Amino acid sequence: MSISRRSVMHTTALLAALAAIGSAQAADNWPSRPIRFIVPFSAGGANDLLARSAAEGASRVLGQPIVVENRPGGGGTVGADLVAKSQPDGYTWLISAAGVISNSQIKKRMPFKDTDLLPVVMIGLAPSVIVVPKTAPYQNLRDFVEASKQGEGFNFATAGTGSTPHFVAEMLNVKYGAKLQPVPYKSGSESTTAVLGGQVEGTSEASIIALPHILKDGKFKPLATTWTQRISAYPSLSTAVEQGFADLQIAHWAGLHAPKGTSPATMDKLAAAVDKAMREPATVEKLKALGIEPVGGTRADFIKFTDAERQRLGEIVKAAKMQEQ
Structure with missing residues (x-):
């Protein structure tokens, strides 16, 4: 049937x-x-x-x-x-x-x-913040990127392959000609310690981790936040977009x-x-x-x-x- x-x-x-x-x-x-x-x-x-x-x-x-x-x-x-x-x-x-x-x-x-x-x-x-040691001479992200192009470049701490700091480094390399060598650590706290100890020139870390070292103990110098808007808890820090890095948007x-x-x-x-x-x-x-x-x-x-x-x-x-x- x-x-x-x-x-x-x-x-x-x-x-x-x-x-x-x-x-x-x-x-x-x-x-x-x-x-x-x-x-x-x-x-x-x-x-x-x-x-x-x-x-x-x-x-x-x-x-x-x-x-x-x-x-x-x-x-x-x-x-x-x-x-x-x-x-x-x-x-x-x-x-x-x-x-x-x-x-x-x-x-x-x-x-x-x-x-x-x-x-x-x-x-x-948590917006990402690009930071360097407080004694670093760079006043903004442009200074940091231009300085990295000299000589062998800078070491940039990351929380491992594919982490947000890794993407920040590669976005700056690919889009803006920076010369940053990603150095993988096991966690954001380890990469933070590497910057504080002067073992690397900089990193990008979540605002919740970076802000205490900026606002409380003053051990980090912030260069830019990598999200599309300024951080509510730290509105004086400009975004990478505002500094001319239109493609650097990540959190x-x-x-x-x-x-x-x-x-x-x-x-x-x-x-x-x-x-x-x-x-x-x-x-x-x-x-x-x-x-x-x-x-x-x-x-x-x-x-x-x-x-x-x-x-x-x-x-x-x-x-x-x-x-x-």
């Missing part, structure tokens, strides 16, 4: 409608138990602090506890792999960073595909990604909760005082951002040959 084309189309449409209803019902019932935010880095950094602020605020909105778990390793791939292989039921989420975009462009092997993780919402960002951001297959309705619900949390006056005041800018937004906003970053950073990876050999 043959089945008509119209009958097949009707059945397909019916199944799609039932799936949509099921997804909506699942989102209505979600969350019914505690949620996990997986941070792929150690505690205390910008990614971790943003995760905990988002968890605290979103928990109040959703009416369920949100537990933050630190799973560092592999430049963020250990924690990301855990989430990529989790059940897409809305109870395990990744606190993502730039590595979720750039790692697959740089590393020889990845334990999961980029498409195994879906962008959900931006939480916020230590944190967002949320979900395992592939997670209900769109559930992702939208979490995105709305995080967005609301990032607009709470007490949260905004707390984060901005640390040098962190809360962002929030919609899932569509974050998808647009990650797509643009993937293309932009990919161009730098290729031009600077940042791929693992």
